[in-house]
Amino acid sequence: MSLDPLSSDGFHEIPIPPPSPSCMRLVMIGDIVGKPGLRITCAAIPWLRHVLRTEIIIANAENSSDGSGIRTKDYRRLTDAGIDAITLGDHLYRKREIIDVLETAPNIIRPANLPDTAPGKSTCVVSSPNGHTVAITCALGRVFMKPVDCPFHALSRSLATIPTETRIRCVDFHAEATSDMQLMGRYLDGQVSAVLGTHTHVATADEQILPGGTGFQCDVGMTGPFESILGRKIDAVMEATLHAIPTTFQVATGNVRLNGTWFDADLESGKCVAIGRLNLSEIMLDHYNSSRASVRQLL
Numbered sequence: 001m002s003l004d005p006l007s008s009d010g011f012h013e014i015p016i017p018p019p020s021p022s023c024m025r026l027v028m029i030g031d032i033v034g035k036p037g038l039r040i041t042c043a044a045i046p047w048l049r050h051v052l053r054t055e056i057i058i059a060n061a062e063n064s065s066d067g068s069g070i071r072t073k074d075y076r077r078l079t080d081a082g083i084d085a086i087t088l089g090d091h092l093y094r095k096r097e098i099i100d101v102l103e104t105a106p107n108i109i110r111p112a113n114l115p116d117t118a119p120g121k122s123t124c125v126v127s128s129p130n131g132h133t134v135a136i137t138c139a140l141g142r143v144f145m146k147p148v149d150c151p152f153h154a155l156s157r158s159l160a161t162i163p164t165e166t167r168i169r170c171v172d173f174h175a176e177a178t179s180d181m182q183l184m185g186r187y188l189d190g191q192v193s194a195v196l197g198t199h200t201h202v203a204t205a206d207e208q209i210l211p212g213g214t215g216f217q218c219d220v221g222m223t224g225p226f227e228s229i230l231g232r233k234i235d236a237v238m239e240a241t242l243h244a245i246p247t248t249f250q251v252a253t254g255n256v257r258l259n260g261t262w263f264d265a266d267l268e269s270g271k272c273v274a275i276g277r278l279n280l281s282e283i284m285l286d287h288y289n290s291s292r293a294s295v296r297q298l299l
């Protein structure tokens with residue numbers, strides 16, 4: 001049993017069963033937007049580890065610094081807090097300083113279907129405290145997005161570089177169109193543990209296990225302020241849209257939530273055996289963290 005993040009008080013019990021001993025539980029966190037997104041992501045990690053029993057936490061952080069790109073200090077903040085691997089999307093190089101990190105750090109990747117000369121690597125392998133390894137790769141969609149190489153062939157090439165003994169493999173497909181995302185799920189079904197979408201900042205309710213054993217969801221959603229237009233202040237986006245006046249789209253602040261998806265992968269086969277959505281409120285997480293702190297003081 002775990003705390004229900006969807007209830008108004010955040011403490012209604014819902015059944016998220018613990019992972020079976022033959023499985024690893026992973027979480028993919030949807031696009032982290034600005035300071036609110038960074039704050040709730042860091043606050044969520046104790047809950048994800050201790051209540052949800054997550055071994056590996058992956059996050060898409062393409063919007064984590066000012067809503068576009070990621071700075072070195074924000075990469076460090078996320079990894080110091082316990083994020084195991086970071087994926088990126090179409091905004092990856094907006095903060096150019098991250099290029100050094102992309103070229104040197106072992107746990108942050110760029111989309112696979114950029115030019116060969118684009119900085120960074122498109123695949124990483126990270127280990128859990130229990131010694132289990134997980135491979136992560138990502139790619140950009142081509143529908144309603146800037147032209148890039150074919151994501152299907154690019155991901156096939158990336159997956160071919162992963163050691164065969166690493167059975168658990170997670171793909172972040174950063175795409176706009178649900179048809180594109182569904183095609184990628186079917187294309188990779190049976191080859192990877194999960195194909196999870198990011199980029200639209202809106203979670204879809206289609207989480208499922210495909211026939212070949214691949215967990216799938218078109219988009220895992222956004223981590224940041226929900227009182228917004230995709231994480232930005234409503235008034236600014238409204239003004240630019242209605243009156244064509246160029247405006248800075250500042251990151252919003254209200255109703256901060258974490259959207260993500262958990263899934264359990266069989267340690268032997270790598271196949272997905274369970275999957276579910278997360279929609280965590282900052283109020284619930286703050287309450288959980290202060291309860292933990294009170295208990296620690298009593299010990």
Ligand SMILES: [Fe+2]
Binds near residue numbers: 031062063089199201
């Ligand atoms: Fe995004």
Ligand SMILES: [Fe+2]
Binds near residue numbers: 090174198199
């Ligand atoms: Fe994006």
